[in-house]
Amino acid sequence: MVHHVNFTPGPSQLYFTVADHARQAFKENIPSLSHRSKLFEQISSETTGGLRQLLGIPASHHIFFTGSATEVWERIIQNLVAESSFHLVNGSFSKKFYETAVQLNKKPQKLEVKEGLGFDPQISIPQGTELIAVTHNETSTGVSLPLETIYALKENNPHALVAVDAVSSLPYPQFDFTKLDSVFFSVQKGFGLPAGLGVWIVNEKCIAKADQLLSKGFSIGSYHNIPSLKVHAVKNQTPETPNVLGIYLLNKVVQDFLRRGIDTIRKETDYKAAILYQALEQHPLLSAFVQEKKFQSRTVIVADCQSHTEKATAFLQQKGLYPGDGYGPSKKTQLRFANFPAHSKEQYELLVDSLLEFRI
Amino acid sequence: MVHHVNFTPGPSQLYFTVADHARQAFKENIPSLSHRSKLFEQISSETTGGLRQLLGIPASHHIFFTGSATEVWERIIQNLVAESSFHLVNGSFSKKFYETAVQLNKKPQKLEVKEGLGFDPQISIPQGTELIAVTHNETSTGVSLPLETIYALKENNPHALVAVDAVSSLPYPQFDFTKLDSVFFSVQKGFGLPAGLGVWIVNEKCIAKADQLLSKGFSIGSYHNIPSLKVHAVKNQTPETPNVLGIYLLNKVVQDFLRRGIDTIRKETDYKAAILYQALEQHPLLSAFVQEKKFQSRTVIVADCQSHTEKATAFLQQKGLYPGDGYGPSKKTQLRFANFPAHSKEQYELLVDSLLEFRI
Numbered sequence: 179m180v181h182h183v184n185f186t187p188g189p190s191q192l193y194f195t196v197a198d199h200a201r202q203a204f205k206e207n208i209p210s211l212s213h214r215s216k217l218f219e220q221i222s223s224e225t226t227g228g229l230r231q232l233l234g235i236p237a238s239h240h241i242f243f244t245g246s247a248t249e250v251w252e253r254i255i256q257n258l259v260a261e262s263s264f265h266l267v268n269g270s271f272s273k274k275f276y277e278t279a280v281q282l283n284k285k286p287q288k289l290e291v292k293e294g295l296g297f298d299p300q301i302s303i304p305q306g307t308e309l310i311a312v313t314h315n316e317t318s319t320g321v322s323l324p325l326e327t328i329y330a331l332k333e334n335n336p337h338a339l340v341a342v343d344a345v346s347s348l349p350y351p352q353f354d355f356t357k358l359d360s361v362f363f364s365v366q367k368g369f370g371l372p373a374g375l376g377v378w379i380v381n382e383k384c385i386a387k388a389d390q391l392l393s394k395g396f397s398i399g400s401y402h403n404i405p406s407l408k409v410h411a412v413k414n415q416t417p418e419t420p421n422v423l424g425i426y427l428l429n430k431v432v433q434d435f436l437r438r439g440i441d442t443i444r445k446e447t448d449y450k451a452a453i454l455y456q457a458l459e460q461h462p463l464l465s466a467f468v469q470e471k472k473f474q475s476r477t478v479i480v481a482d483c484q485s486h487t488e489k490a491t492a493f494l495q496q497k498g499l500y501p502g503d504g505y506g507p508s509k510k511t512q513l514r515f516a517n518f519p520a521h522s523k524e525q526y527e528l529l530v531d532s533l534l535e536f537r538i
Numbered sequence: 539m540v541h542h543v544n545f546t547p548g549p550s551q552l553y554f555t556v557a558d559h560a561r562q563a564f565k566e567n568i569p570s571l572s573h574r575s576k577l578f579e580q581i582s583s584e585t586t587g588g589l590r591q592l593l594g595i596p597a598s599h600h601i602f603f604t605g606s607a608t609e610v611w612e613r614i615i616q617n618l619v620a621e622s623s624f625h626l627v628n629g630s631f632s633k634k635f636y637e638t639a640v641q642l643n644k645k646p647q648k649l650e651v652k653e654g655l656g657f658d659p660q661i662s663i664p665q666g667t668e669l670i671a672v673t674h675n676e677t678s679t680g681v682s683l684p685l686e687t688i689y690a691l692k693e694n695n696p697h698a699l700v701a702v703d704a705v706s707s708l709p710y711p712q713f714d715f716t717k718l719d720s721v722f723f724s725v726q727k728g729f730g731l732p733a734g735l736g737v738w739i740v741n742e743k744c745i746a747k748a749d750q751l752l753s754k755g756f757s758i759g760s761y762h763n764i765p766s767l768k769v770h771a772v773k774n775q776t777p778e779t780p781n782v783l784g785i786y787l788l789n790k791v792v793q794d795f796l797r798r799g800i801d802t803i804r805k806e807t808d809y810k811a812a813i814l815y816q817a818l819e820q821h822p823l824l825s826a827f828v829q830e831k832k833f834q835s836r837t838v839i840v841a842d843c844q845s846h847t848e849k850a851t852a853f854l855q856q857k858g859l860y861p862g863d864g865y866g867p868s869k870k871t872q873l874r875f876a877n878f879p880a881h882s883k884e885q886y887e888l889l890v891d892s893l894l895e896f897r898i
Contacts, residue, residue, distance in 0.1 A: 184567070188779065189570045189571060190570060191570055200560060201561065209552055209556070209731075209732035210551055210726075210732075213549065245606070246779060248777065252760045281757060282759075282760060283756075373569070373782050373783075374735070374782070395643070399612065400641040400642060401638070403641070418606045418609070419608070419726060420606075421784075424734055
């Protein structure tokens with residue numbers, strides 16, 4: 179097989195151990211394992227235990243498995259909002275979260291800023307907002323919000339729940355979960371796994387809110403409503419037959435990350451981001467799309483390439499380096515580079531050297 | 539690895555080619571393939587094309603991918619029912635479909651019969667019923683409904699949609715899809731694949747009904763509502779990042795089934811079921827739980843073992859044959875045997891010989 183590094187932000191490059199773990203899974207008959215067996219409960223328990231250790235998730239927060247992070251948008255609105263969610267929109271994915279609330283017949287509001295921009299910590303949120311939805315890392319634009327901005331939402335609006343889309347940032351950010359009510363991600367980005375599994379973290383306030391909506395006669399969904407997810411999660415089970423292989427592989431990669439050390443992963447992420455942003459700063463033809471340093475994502479780095487996009491892509495691809503296209507309308511003018519644990523320092527150094535060589 | 543045949547009805551024995559297909563998938567970087575790429579569209583198109591050929595699904599019906607069949611229960615009620623669904627309940631899974639409608643704040647009705655029983659073709663369905671939900675094969679009890687019974691529902695109630703849960707029967711039944719509005723299954727049963735993927739088939743009447751509910755102001759869900767699924771499916775895409783590996787593997791197994799021939803698969807299923815029912819008839823200690831021959835499932839065969847259940851399990855397991863427990867309250871008195879394409883004639887002959895040897 180030709181050397182091929184996938185920098186698209188998701189599905190992205192697989193973590194280098196995944197193919198071996200999958201082979202082992204088939205040897206152990208994991209894909210035909212009953213989801214009501216003791217062994218499944220053990221795998222599920224190891225997975226959530228590993229995630230708690232890796233990401234610092236406290237006992238106050240439950241961990242649920244879903245089909246995708248897209249599903250979690252829907253579950254959050256169904257379970258945590260009677261009427262009024264408030265969305266910080268600065269790109270396609272934060273906008274889809276808002277649109278999900280519209281589709282579920284809620285009355286969401288939003289603060290929308292231009293693509294490439296972030297938000298100030300002091301945002302005025304309407305009185306009576308039940309849930310604030312914020313995207314930590316906008317995969318479409320490469321804008322990441324400082325954690326202080328997210329924590330300030332909670333401090334300034336203590337009666338609202340705060341739900342954080344961390345789809346393309348985890349495991350990099352070191353969240354203080356006591357300052358967040360719900361966080362979610364999918365495994366095909368920072369965890370370097372095959373797609374088909376979402377992870378949804380909720381605290382007791384979320385559980386209470388879902389119970390309250392249910393008691394008031396709202397429909398909060400069926401098998402994947404919070405009470406159903408919780409009653410199964412405490413037994414290390416899931417309401418439906420889940421992606422058992424996906425959960426097994428997540429466990430294995432989490433254990434790999436723990437062995438490597440989350441501090442090392444975070445430092446390497448910083449290093450790789452720093453050299454790529456530096457290259458973009460120096461480059462005569464390319465630049466970072468996100469201008470304000472405090473909003474520059476460490477995990478999805480977007481290069482503004484304008485009319486050179488196609489040539490830059492071809493130049494990188496001939497070296498086996500596959501950048502992600504710009505998202506949506508920026509397809510022809512931007513390139514996106516995922517910077518996940520699956521991307522080694524050496525691969526990033528090669529990417530940076532290659533970009534610096536690129537001329538028209 | 540010890541010889542081990544998994545007869546649990548799902549997740550069940552993997553089809554024998556799956557581990558090799560998975561290895562090939564990793565070689566080809568399929569798990570990190572973008573779901574917006576041409577190659578994904580091609581895989582998706584081959585998969586639905588293969589399913590059409592294998593199962594005789596006409597062009598009038600669309601094929602969608604979901605996270606599970608459990609999800610499809612929810613999507614059917616959301617998208618196809620304003621208020622009144624009617625459910626034929628004869629076991630745990632048909633009951634859960636009914637309960638899904640309750641949880642979604644509809645006003646479902648049901649006709650419930652005792653476990654082990656089926657239904658007559660002439661069922662009186664209330665006027666104004668929008669959707670009739672019927673479980674072709676009740677995985678909890680091993681009751682299968684004759685196709686004529688299901689077709690009669692449609693003939694006698696032309697204004698209602700008919701949705702068929704075929705989770706643990708396909709690819710065995712040869713449905714006449716022109717007499718059905720919606721059919722769904724999951725891949726970890728008859729297709730012998732890892733869990734984490736549901737397949738939902740709907741006709742144009744379903745599409746029209748979802749559009750109608752939407753135009754009347756009902757919420758029909760978000761990313762996985764029928765209009766969203768359809769607009770993506772016509773491009774061989776999915777709204778969210780799907781279980782790409784699962785779709786790839788489904789395609790490979792469908793192609794394997796086509797090469798083997800669906801007629802051969804159906805004949806072998808009949809043969810395997812016949813010898814197991816015959817053994818249960820002859821056996822001094824065990825018997826078929828479903829007494830009426832016309833309701834005896836060919837794909838999930840339930841043995842009434844009463845106080846011998848534990849010993850029978852141990853006896854089979856020492857020969858590497860792993861039966862499924864009875865479902866729910868029947869865990870201690872029944873055993874369930876999946877009869878899927880993954881279970882070879884030789885394995886079934888060994889199972890039957892072993893059962894016939896079993897004495898206390």
